[in-house]
Amino acid sequence: MAAETTVRRLVDAAERLFAERGIDAVSLREINTAAGQRNSTALQYHFGDRAGLLKAVLAKHRPEIEARRHQLLDEYEARGPLPQADALRSLAAALVRPAAAKLADPDGGRDYLRVMEQLVHRVPPSLPEDGGGSIDRWRELVAPLLPEAAVRLHQRFMAIRMTYVELARRASGPPARDDRLFTSHLIDVVSAVLASEVSDETARLLAEREQRP
Template identity: 60%
Template sequence: MSSPVRDHLISAAERLFAERGSDVVSLREINTAAGSTNASAIQYHFGGRTGLIRAVLEKHDVAIEARRHDLLDAYESEGGSDLRALCAALVRPLAAELDVDGGPGYLQLCADLFNRPNPTFDLDALAGSSYGRWRDLAQPLLSPEAVRLHRRFDSLRFTVSELARRSRTGRRDHRLFTSHLTDLVTALLAAPVSDQTKRLLRR
C-alpha cells in the first residue's frame, strides 16, 4: 500500500542506487536521504532490504512489461523471424527507463543484480514475464550451442549493464545509443560458436 513515506524511501533508494550502485548504499543512508526520522522505516514499510529492492523493481516492471508485450505482439504479427526486431523488443522497453523518473536507479539495480557472481532471481517469475516470452521466441532463431551457453541471459545482462552506464553520462538523446545497443545484442545472439567452444561443450 502506497504512502508518502514509502514513496520517499523508494525515490531515495533509486537516487542513491543511480549515483553509487545498489550494493554499497546502506539502509541508513536511504532512510536519511528520504528525510525519515524513524530509523526502522524501511523495516516497517518493506520488511528490510530485500523488500525495498523488490519495491523498486516492481515500480518500473509494470511499464516495461507492457512495452515489451506490445513489441512482441507486433513482432509475432509480422511473422516472427527478424532477430533484430526481436532484440529491439528486449532493448527498447529498458532503454525507455533512461528518461523515466527513478529509471537510472532501476537500471543500475538490475545491472548489479545480474552481474553478481551467482545472480539470484525468480526463474518462475521470469518464465511468466515478457522476458520469458521473449526467451521462448528467441530460442528457434539461435543455434543449440548458443542456447546452451545462455546467450539470452547474457543479452539481458549486457543490455542493463550498458544502459546503467549510459544513465551516468548525463546525455539526453538516446536514439543512436539504443539503435547501436540493439545491433550489439543482435550480434551477440547471432555470433557463430567456434569449433573450439563446441568441442569444450561436448566434454
C-alpha cells in the same frame, strides 16, 4: 504525513542511493534520512529490511517494462515470418527498447537501470522471479533463430547481460537530450551477438565434446 507519500519517498531515496553507491553499500539509516524521516523506524515498518525495500524499487518500474516488451513481442508474432536478420533485429529491439525507454524516465528510470545491472551480475541470479515473464517469452522466441544448441543458452544470456551493462553505463552519465542513436546502435550490437555464428575452431571443440561427454 500520509503513509503513501512516505513510502514513495523512501522508495525514491533508495533507488537513487542504490544506484549511486551500490545496493549493499548504502546504510538503511542514510536512506531514511534522505527520505526526510528523522529516525530509522519508518523503513523497518514499511519494508522490513533491505531486501523488501529493493523489491519495492523494482516493482515501481517493472510493470511498465514488462508491458512494453510484451507489446513488442505481440507485434513480432503478428508480423509473421521474417528474414533471419530482420527477425533477430526485431527481437533484439524487443529486448533493448523497453529497458532503454527508462533512460528518459525522469522518475528514477536511470537509477533503476543501474540497480538492475547490479542484480544481473549477481550469481546465482537473484533477480526476483520474472512474474510476467516477458524475458522468458523472449527467450523462447529467440531460441529457434540461434545457431547451435550447445551455445544457444549462453548466447542469449550474453545478450541480456550486455543490454543491462551498457544501459547502466549510459544511465550513469549525464542525461542526454536524445538516446535514440545510442539505443539503435545497442540494438545493432545485441543483434550481432545473437546472430554470431560458431567459428570453425568452436565447432571442432563442440564436436570433440560430444564424443567425450
